[in-house]
Amino acid sequence: MFRKVLVANRGEIAVRVMRACEELGVRTVAVYSEADKHAGHVRYADEAYNVGPARAADSYLDQAAVLEAARKADADAIHPGYGFMAENASFAARVEDSECTWIGPPSTAMEQLGEKTKARRAMDDAGVPVVPGTTDPIDDPEEVAAFAEEHGYPVAIKAEGGGGGRGMKIVDGPDDIEAQFDAAKREGEAYFDNDSIYLERYLDAPRHIEVQIVADHHGNVRHLGERDCSLQRRHQKVVEEGPSPALSDDLRERIGEAARRGIADTNYTNAGTVEFLVAGGDFYFLEVNTRIQVEHPVTEAITGIDIVKEQLRVAAGEEIGFTQEDVEIDGHAIEFRINAENAANDFAPATGRLDTYDPAGGIGVRVDDAVRQGDEIGGDYDSLIAKLIVHAGDREECLARSERALREFDVEGLHTVIPFHRLMVTDERFTGGTHTTNYLDEELDPARIDRAVERWGPDTEEGDESDEDETVTERDFTVEVNGKRFEVNLEERGAPPIPTDAGSGTGGGGMERPDAAEDAGDGSAAAGDGERIEAEMQGTILAVEVDAGDEVAAGDVVLVLEAMKMENDVVAESGGTVAEVLVEEGESVDMGDPLVVLE
Template sequence: MFKKVLIANRGEIAIRVMRACRELDVKTVAVYSDVDKNALFAKYADEARPIGPAPASQSYLNMDNILEVAHKTGAEAIHPGYGFLSENEIFADRCKKEGIVFIGPSGKTIESVGSKIAAKKTMKAAGIPVIPGSKNGIDDLDSAVDVAESIGYPVIVKASAGGGGIGMKVVRKTEELRETIESTRRVAKSSFGDATVFIEKYLEEPRHIEFQILADSYGNIIHVGDRECSIQRRHQKLIEESPSPIMTPELREKMGSDAVKAAAAINYTNAGTIEFLYSKGDYYFLEMNTRLQVEHPITEIVTGVDLAKEQLRIASGEALTYKQSDIQQRGWAIECRLNAEDPLNNFTPAPGKLRRYRSSGGPGVRVDSGVHTGFTITPYYDSLISKLTVWGRDRNEAIARMKRALYEYIIVGVTTNIPFHKAVMNNEYFRRGELTTHFIEDHNIIKEVEKIIEAEKEKGATLASALGAEDKKVAAITAAVGTYIRNAKLGELNEH
């Protein structure tokens, strides 16, 4: 096992990896930008070093600075977390060249699935079902029309090098195709430096289901169960659960086997995720993420497998400590991503200072967070406040526990998406497990969010009045964040 690991990331994922290191008696090095100097993750590490100004391009994406710190501190390995450099083949190769272990797959492997077009070809050759679409990048409108008409509208135009749903657009008729291709190319070039786009059949009422993979350097590959990630905004996940409500033992066996086969097709090592779209009884390869996923806690909770520790063990040269037969999913886990964002304004990020922060707790609750009272959510990075994960003996208990845990949260100072999560948990279709990636639009969830926010404004104002606090001041605070402080004492309210 390594003696010292540098974590090339920030926030809750940096702390998550540091916790695994601490349990394995591995020293940690944090790197931080100027605005993160006093962040919790920088204080949690055994040592911390600055790497540049706030913009990610000058700090968390600055390979030279990160590698320089690794050498100066004697770090033997670098864990990239997720985002930033986690799926950058150039960085993985540079680590190897400079004698530092990259905790993840090789640069060659990352590159092989970095292009969605190339990944689809590889998976199709391996016998994995793929969504019908163009075999190569779209060069001209005539070929695009031919592809779209051959597979049938609606189709979706995607950036080959893309991720996070950036640039994806649905096209329902030929007249819209040219403009969509051109706009997607512009977004792809700006966001990823690669203007290549392709076309796929757009699946109606799809569900997003993924399988966690672990693979060592001795050829051992297992899957660690399934997750459903269909509740999304702008093709980005907000709520995940494990297992999927539609999963059967037979379907899990089939999809899990294909996930393992997909990892073997690219000689994969370390932790990764094979993502599928499921529609009307069929499933198709979507993409592979060559890193630890944001939603990994739900898998850890239902299986008992510490994925971060397994990453460290595999990267240090150890064999997998689990066989496929060891993996059993027990109970149900749900994760809500609590962000500083405004669900009533198209989920626009809402950075600001946390004037008060208190997370929930109690039986079956896990909170992954890197914030505290007084912490500032900056506009430079993602707006994640914390990941709230719960476990229940079954799905109904997990939903009830999530509702309770959301009820306990206190966040003052920024607008959050907590009312959105409450609305979803209360939704009858969600409770029945009838999910699609269009869930928010199909069920007019934002209308329910508005009702929750209005109700909580009224309750917040009533509570302030009943306790004899400064009514207008407290009401303004509670209205701003769309929540109210149910069990607060008079002194706690007055401190605001």
């Protein structure tokens, strides 16, 4: 077994991996950006190293910086978690060429299965049913039109390096082709450093079923049953469960065997997930996720198998210690993603301070997180702050237990999707198990979500009141020596608290950023005396759609802002002429920053 593992990730998945390491007697190393210097995964690790500024491309996605941190820490293995570089074959290859062991599938298998067109060919060769689509990347919007002429609309344009709905755009007709083509390429480049795209026939209302796989270096391949991920919004999973309420025993067996066979034929090792779409009693291969999944705790709950520990053991060269016949499904489990989003505002990302953070507990309840009360939730990364996993003897009991656990889960200070989840566990379509992937986007009445948030949402009007009687002030200082993080805690009596910058994390020590309004104090941002379009959230400018002098109408998109891995269209509320564009592509902005001025 390994001596020390560096986890090349952040948040709850980093802590999840570290906990598995700790139970196996393995020391842990965290990496962190400037925005995460006080984050939970940094607090948990045995040691931590700074790898760059807040922007993920300059920190968590900086391969050289992460490898240098591993060298400084003298780590002998690297676990990528999910997201960031978890499915980056070139990074895996660099780790394989270093003195560290890569805790994941071989880079060659990642390259074959991580790029969707190659994966489709591999599964087709293994006799696994595949959705009709292109087997090579496309380079021109005209290829989309030609594909639609043969297969009909809608058509899915997908980023080759994508996953979880990232980099996938749906073309409903000829007028959508160019915009969706560009958007898919842009997302592929932004999230996966790969703008290559391909096409698939889009299945309107399927079930989304995935099979958990574990394979070792001794030729053993096991599947751990399936998860149903059909409750999705904009192709992003929001609730996952296992086993699926929609599969017959025969279909379940055929899907599990197809996943195992497809993986066995590619010389794949370590953990992975084979995803399928199920429609009309037929199933089609969708993609392989060459990593641990967000929803892996569902499988752990119903099988009793610690998948992360299996990843560590397999990477260390050990043989899987159980047969396929040993894998038994016990009861039912559901995972609820607790995202910092306002479901009543089109699930817009939410930022703020966790004034109250009191997770659920009790029998059959598991919470994976990396936050604690008082932490600041920023907009630099994914909106996921925790996962609630509920396990019970059957689905009916699991739903009842979920309702209780969600009621107990208390978060104040910012919006989360807990009110939406509380609605779902009493929703007839979901509780009846008849929902499909388009249920939330096309069938659920949005007014029901608004009422749920109004009833169960946080009281964000209440500020954080200081205790005037507090006699002890704790001061936390972060000291970095050669990029390694050390934390110093001091207690002072009778001293005033250190004022903190709202954008600097959970403690002091960050440099204060001038207020955006002060930055624009010379009047340049108010040119034209017209509408000033401001950022409604913290994020990064992905695209600027207008230039000075352009005429825009109310509702026209002027910018595309990426926040917490979601693209958000910034629109003009009224018509006018663009007087100034104050930002450019790639620039980071804070909530309230001026973006465009109309006259």
